[in-house]
Amino acid sequence: MPMTAAEARAALAHDPHRPRYHFTAPHNWLNDPNGFYNADGVYQLFYQYNPNGAQWGDIHWGHATSTDLVTWTDLPIALAPTPGGPDEGGCWSGAAVVHEGVPTLLYTGVRNGDQRPCLAVSHDNWVTWEKYADNPVIATPPEGVGSQDFRDHVIWREGDDWYQLIGAGFAGIGGATLLYRSRDLRTWDYLHPLYHRPHTELEPVPTGTMWECPDFFPLGDKHVLVISVWSEDDTGYTAYMVGDYRDHRFTPDSFHVLDYGRNRFFAPQSLKDESGRRVMMGWVREDRRPAAQIRAGWSGAMSLPRVLALRPDGRLSLTPHPHLQHLRGDHFRLTDVDVTDTLPLSVAGDTLELLVEWDISDAAQVGLKFRASPDGEEETLLTYDRATGDLVLDRTRTTLDPEAHRYEQRAPLHLAEGETLKLHIFLDRSVVEIFANDYIALTARVYPTRADSVGLALVASGGAARVVSVDVWEVAGV
Numbered sequence: 001m002p003m004t005a006a007e008a009r010a011a012l013a014h015d016p017h018r019p020r021y022h023f024t025a026p027h028n029w030l031n032d033p034n035g036f037y038n039a040d041g042v043y044q045l046f047y048q049y050n051p052n053g054a055q056w057g058d059i060h061w062g063h064a065t066s067t068d069l070v071t072w073t074d075l076p077i078a079l080a081p082t083p084g085g086p087d088e089g090g091c092w093s094g095a096a097v098v099h100e101g102v103p104t105l106l107y108t109g110v111r112n113g114d115q116r117p118c119l120a121v122s123h124d125n126w127v128t129w130e131k132y133a134d135n136p137v138i139a140t141p142p143e144g145v146g147s148q149d150f151r152d153h154v155i156w157r158e159g160d161d162w163y164q165l166i167g168a169g170f171a172g173i174g175g176a177t178l179l180y181r182s183r184d185l186r187t188w189d190y191l192h193p194l195y196h197r198p199h200t201e202l203e204p205v206p207t208g209t210m211w212e213c214p215d216f217f218p219l220g221d222k223h224v225l226v227i228s229v230w231s232e233d234d235t236g237y238t239a240y241m242v243g244d245y246r247d248h249r250f251t252p253d254s255f256h257v258l259d260y261g262r263n264r265f266f267a268p269q270s271l272k273d274e275s276g277r278r279v280m281m282g283w284v285r286e287d288r289r290p291a292a293q294i295r296a297g298w299s300g301a302m303s304l305p306r307v308l309a310l311r312p313d314g315r316l317s318l319t320p321h322p323h324l325q326h327l328r329g330d331h332f333r334l335t336d337v338d339v340t341d342t343l344p345l346s347v348a349g350d351t352l353e354l355l356v357e358w359d360i361s362d363a364a365q366v367g368l369k370f371r372a373s374p375d376g377e378e379e380t381l382l383t384y385d386r387a388t389g390d391l392v393l394d395r396t397r398t399t400l401d402p403e404a405h406r407y408e409q410r411a412p413l414h415l416a417e418g419e420t421l422k423l424h425i426f427l428d429r430s431v432v433e434i435f436a437n438d439y440i441a442l443t444a445r446v447y448p449t450r451a452d453s454v455g456l457a458l459v460a461s462g463g464a465a466r467v468v469s470v471d472v473w474e475v476a477g478v
């Protein structure tokens with residue numbers, strides 16, 4: 001008898017690196033969120049899932065639902081590859097919509113490496129899925145796009161028509177999003193690239209040779225195009241463009257990095273929640289060797305739901321969803337303290353939410369140590385460097401484990417004169433999500449080995465600084 005999802009979760013619950021309030025698969029491998037959809041207040045979250053191991057491969061669609069975007073209930077596997085079918089090599093990423101009352105998934109079927117859009121419908125309210133007999137619904141990619149660079153979907157409605165974007169790359173040129181139109185989700189006409197960009201254009205952000213997992217939505221009076229950049233010579237990251245959508249073409253005004261954890265936050269999807277907020281979740285990838293992931297028996301988590309809004313300066317504001325406040329437990333608070341060196345806090349833990357506001361005054365660097373052992377043998381240091389205007393996550397001493405990676409991560413954060421530094425940090429065992437001044441996001445992983453690597457301290461150097469306030473909450477597991 002295979003284990004139930006609940007049994008699989010219970011068997012892994014003691015793992016000190018396994019998150020307690022970030023969504024994970026019951027066990028084994030998870031990557032991208034898929035079919036993230038608000039079905040009248042029941043949020044559907046599917047995900048790339050290997051039910052047979054904690055490494056990528058044999059990709060199915062796992063499934064969970066939630067009514068608050070924070071606590072999730074496991075459902076049976078939604079899609080599995082069909083031997084001999086157009087998805088025999090995997091059911092890769094895709095989107096969900098409701099067409100004439102019928103929940104419908106559009107996903108990338110893979111056979112012999114070739115990627116083709118496939119469709120499935122549910123007649124029992126999102127639980128089980130029947131594949132369309134005439135899959136794939138698009139026979140070939142347009143000219144200039146390789147069969148193995150044609151995947152991932154986002155769908156929306158305009159008038160009587162459905163539109164979708166497929167992630168792609170034009171061979172030798174660069175990443176692209178291909179725009180298609182349909183009446184019934186089964187017959188699609190290719191229109192043109194919604195937007196594409198040469199890989200040789202590097203400023204202000206490079207966008208690589210192929211774009212995975214596009215997301216596209218209106219926000220305020222603008223549209224946002226999100227892409228997961230894939231490049232042969234780089235590991236990838238997620239970027240967004242804010243611009244105008246007119247005559248079925250997208251013209252970006254600006255390009256930005258969505259999360260400075262690079263590919264620790266990847267392939268996000270978004271929906272509109274019950275209060276009309278644009279909410280995004282992405283895949284939080286591991287940052288340790290594959291052998292360690294396989295031994296752990298699980299790999300990958302979903303980010304917390306993030307609320308996106310348009311700022312006056314044309315960037316996105318990125319903030320944790322307010323429902324996360326329901327998980328807050330014991331509270332510690334400190335206000336108005338001068339810090340000249342290191343100020344240990346009397347609270348500790350590996351499952352915490354922290355809000356820290358700094359008035360930097362004349363200090364060169366201010367920040368915070370977390371997951372610190374009493375002797376400092378293991379610790380992770382987050383600092384803002386006034387001279388460079390960088391937020392730096394120093395993970396070089398984060399763990400003694402040789403199988404965990406220990407590089408530094410950095411995000412540019414230019415504070416205006418007199419502006420305070422506002423750090424909002426979620427620690428969930430090995431998962432760390434950092435939000436700075438409501439628009440910089442940095443996702444990271446930490447794998448301390450010592451049980452006492454749970455200490456917290458405020459740090460300032462090169463001059464005195466004042467902490468306006470520190471709030472720390474224990475976060476309840478879900």
Ligand code: FRU
Nearest residue numbers: 032048059092093151212267
């Ligand atoms: C992104 C991605 C997608 C693909 C899926 C396969 O992480 O590579 O492009 O559909 O994962 O699991």
